[in-house]
Amino acid sequence: MYPSLLRVPGDWFADFDELHRQMERLLGPPGQVSSIRAVQRGTFPAVNIGLTPDAVEIYAFAPGIDASSLDVSVDKGLLTIAGRREAKPREKGAKVNVYASERVHGEFRRVLSLPEDADPDKVEASYRNGIVHIHILKREASKPRRIAIKDSQ
């Protein structure tokens, strides 16, 4: 009935994947000092942060969200990304088997501390292909400047 004895029903290779992921989540790099706002790996949504000379770029990986339910706010140097992801409603009375339910549903909220030079008045957020892109300009005063050297004559 099965092509080989290695393909047993229930597929324990899938379980290996899951085990591997849990190990990764639990065992971060040892001996590292972590931020007080550090989160477990796999927290939804995942976030990447980058800096350019005049802006802070934040990318939150939050697929399948209605952009109108997203709430992005800046307060006291903290950026909050909150929202809700709806689970697909199941038809009543339908005979449905669930094999995997790994995707996150419901309310989520992440708080990130911004660099000191980020300007809370100049924040733009967009949502595209499941990624929230937040663009925060740095304060004018902190941008790199070229100092003109005056002629001493």
Place this chain on the structure above:
Amino acid sequence: MDNTKDLVKQDNQNTPTAPPLIPPVDVTEDDSGITLLADLPGATRETLSIDVNGDTLTLEASLGLEQPQGLQPVYAEIRSARYRRSFTLSRELDSAHIDATLKDGVLSLRVPKLEQAKPRRIQVRAS
């Protein structure tokens, strides 16, 4: 802290240290087929590929980020720009009629069952 130049490494720069991301999925089955939902933020229709080879279904996609020039990464939870995950299908599934849609980074895949594999009620005859 990451010393890479890009926030997420782009395809041509992928090193063995950045294995593909394994997208989380929801898999459900009803009488007429299997539905799979996969989170693939940053994937587009152009970069997503769904292949069926024999009885293996493979999802592959790349993660596109609009990155401004001169971006220095300071913190990264997503460290690869590729997604990859494979599943084995079983023979009652009709891999020729898979239907896929991608919206806001969520792939929704429907694998119907073959006609002859759909449920039938077996009549019990009186002898």
